[in-house]
Amino acid sequence: MRILITGGNGFVGGSFGRLAARAGHEVLGVGRASQAARGWLGAYAQADAASADLSPLVRDFAPDVLFHAAGTASVAASINAPLQDLRASALTFANLLDSVRRSGTRPVVLFPSSAAVYGEPATLPVAEDAPASPISPYGFHKAACELVAREYADCFGVRVAVCRLFSLFGAAQRRLLVWELYRQFAGAGETVWLEGTGDETRDYLHVDDVASALLALADTQLAARATSGANFITVNVASGEATRVADLAAQIRALVAPAKEIRARGVARPGDPRAWRADITRLRALIPGWQPAPLADSLARCVARWRKESD
Numbered sequence: 001m002r003i004l005i006t007g008g009n010g011f012v013g014g015s016f017g018r019l020a021a022r023a024g025h026e027v028l029g030v031g032r033a034s035q036a037a038r039g040w041l042g043a044y045a046q047a048d049a050a051s052a053d054l055s056p057l058v059r060d061f062a063p064d065v066l067f068h069a070a071g072t073a074s075v076a077a078s079i080n081a082p083l084q085d086l087r088a089s090a091l092t093f094a095n096l097l098d099s100v101r102r103s104g105t106r107p108v109v110l111f112p113s114s115a116a117v118y119g120e121p122a123t124l125p126v127a128e129d130a131p132a133s134p135i136s137p138y139g140f141h142k143a144a145c146e147l148v149a150r151e152y153a154d155c156f157g158v159r160v161a162v163c164r165l166f167s168l169f170g171a172a173q174r175r176l177l178v179w180e181l182y183r184q185f186a187g188a189g190e191t192v193w194l195e196g197t198g199d200e201t202r203d204y205l206h207v208d209d210v211a212s213a214l215l216a217l218a219d220t221q222l223a224a225r226a227t228s229g230a231n232f233i234t235v236n237v238a239s240g241e242a243t244r245v246a247d248l249a250a251q252i253r254a255l256v257a258p259a260k261e262i263r264a265r266g267v268a269r270p271g272d273p274r275a276w277r278a279d280i281t282r283l284r285a286l287i288p289g290w291q292p293a294p295l296a297d298s299l300a301r302c303v304a305r306w307r308k309e310s311d
Contacts (some may be wrong), residue, residue, distance in 0.1 A: 005028070014172070067109075070172045120275075137271075163213075166237070
C-alpha cells in the first residue's frame, strides 16, 4: 500500500507510520516541522494540514490510504481554548477532505476519532450505534469531524473510515494518566494521588496495538472498496475491557514502587466521563485475526522504556 500520513511526527501518526514502513508499505509523512521526527522510516514532506492546499501532494503521491493524524488530543486544552481546538480539529480535517476531493484521487481516509463523542454512555459496553452525546469541547469537535466526514462521503464519494479510539497509551506519550502515574511512582513522594475516586473505568490499548488495528482496517477497507458502494464506516478501536483507574495504578505500583501508598482526592475533572468500555464486535468482525497484547505486558514495556531513558 501507498500510505500518506498527516501529523506524521505525532504520537499516533508516528507509531502508525513506523509500523507500516516496517511492514513494507510505501509511507509519506506530512508535518509542520521542517524535518521528520527521529526514527521516522518513510519519506517526509513539510506542510501545515490546517491551512495548506494538500491536493497537489495527494495527487502526486496517489495514496491508497490517507491517515489523518494531525489534530488535537486534549480534553483539558479544549476546555481552556475551545475555539483553537475547533480550528485545529474540525477545520483542519475539513481542509484535508477537501484536498482529497480536489486531488481527483480516491484513497481510503482513516480518521482517528475518539470515544469522547459518546460522553457518558447510557450502557456499557458502548457500540457504534449509540447516540453521540459529548461532554467536552474536544468531544463535540470530534463529533463535528465525523459529521464532515459523512458529508464528504455522501456528497463527494470520499471513502472514510472513522476509528473511535478509547484510552491509548505508549512510551512516547509523555502526558495523560499512565505517564502521570509513572512519574509519581518513580518520584520521591511516598503517596501517589489519583485526582478522581479511583473507581472510574477506562478501556486501555497500547498505541502499537492501535497502529496494527488501523493497518489491518486499512487493508480491509481497500478490499471493500472494490466490492461495496458504501463510502462511510464507523468502528470502535479498543481492547473491549474495562480497567478501574485504581487497578491501573496498582499495576504500575507493582512495577515501580511496591511500597508506595495510593490515595484518591475524589475530584471530578471537567469533561471526563465516569466509565468507558467499548463494544468491539464490529472491529472483531472486520479484522478477526487482530489480537492486542495484555494490558499488564504493555504497561511493563512502557515502564521498562521509561526507566532505561532515565538511567
